[in-house]
Amino acid sequence: MSIVLYHHPFSRAASVLWMLEEVGVEHELRFVDIMAGEQKEPELVALNPMGKLPILVDGDVVVTESAAIGLYLADRYAAGRLAPALDDPARGTYLRWSCFAPAVIEPGLMAKMAGWDYKEGQAGWGNHEAMLRAIESAVGEREFLLGAQFSMADIIFGGTLRYMLTFKMLEPRPVFVAYADRLSARPALQRADERNAAIRDARGLGS
Ligand SMILES: N[C@@H](CCC(=O)N[C@@H](CS)C(=O)NCC(=O)O)C(=O)O
Structure with a gap:
């Protein structure tokens, strides 16, 4: 699977999960324990020097900043559906x-x-x-x-x-x-909310 989202349900990555559900592209979630500071580990800082989530990796492409991730996903995988065409006013x-x-x-x-x-x-x-x-x-x-x-x-x-x-x-x-x-x-938001809640519950993160 080429798209990986570094994720925590209590972070902006929760909204990126909604983006992925709307786009409908296959992806893998990799849990990052932000409460334990895992986002500051060298492996993640190499991807995002800010030491923050969300981080989306699509093959060789790394995208950070929630808004940029959304614009990237829409242009690449849902052009004309979730993103107006380049020549559309x-x-x-x-x-x-x-x-x-x-x-x-x-x-x-x-x-x-x-x-x-x-x-x-x-x-x-x-x-x-x-x-x-x-x-x-x-x-x-x-x-x-x-x-x-x-x-x-x-x-x-x-x-x-x-x-x-x-x-x-x-x-x-x-x-x-x-x-x-x-x-x-x-419906895509409801699916994302359910998936975020399931991860929260499975990891005993409270609400
Ligand atoms: N401007 C960034 C903000 C990223 C951000 O602040 N992420 C928070 C979680 S929502 C984070 O990783 N906080 C942990 C930290 O700063 O150590 C975006 O929109 O993606």
């Missing part, structure tokens, strides 16, 4: 919100939660209320980010939103919750 919206999640939502919510002092004009994530309005504009009036068509951008962006809502890092505005509910209905 929808690709602009697709890339826009795929990058917005790690570049704006994640640091923006972390900054808010940790009470960071920063200049909105200099920090890439900017103003908190503007970020919330941007999220609303993305999902408020359409089923998925591209309209009726679900795409990898929904896993990258929506996966972040779901996580932030679950851990109460994002205020539960009705349109955010409704979008997260639409994502929760995806």
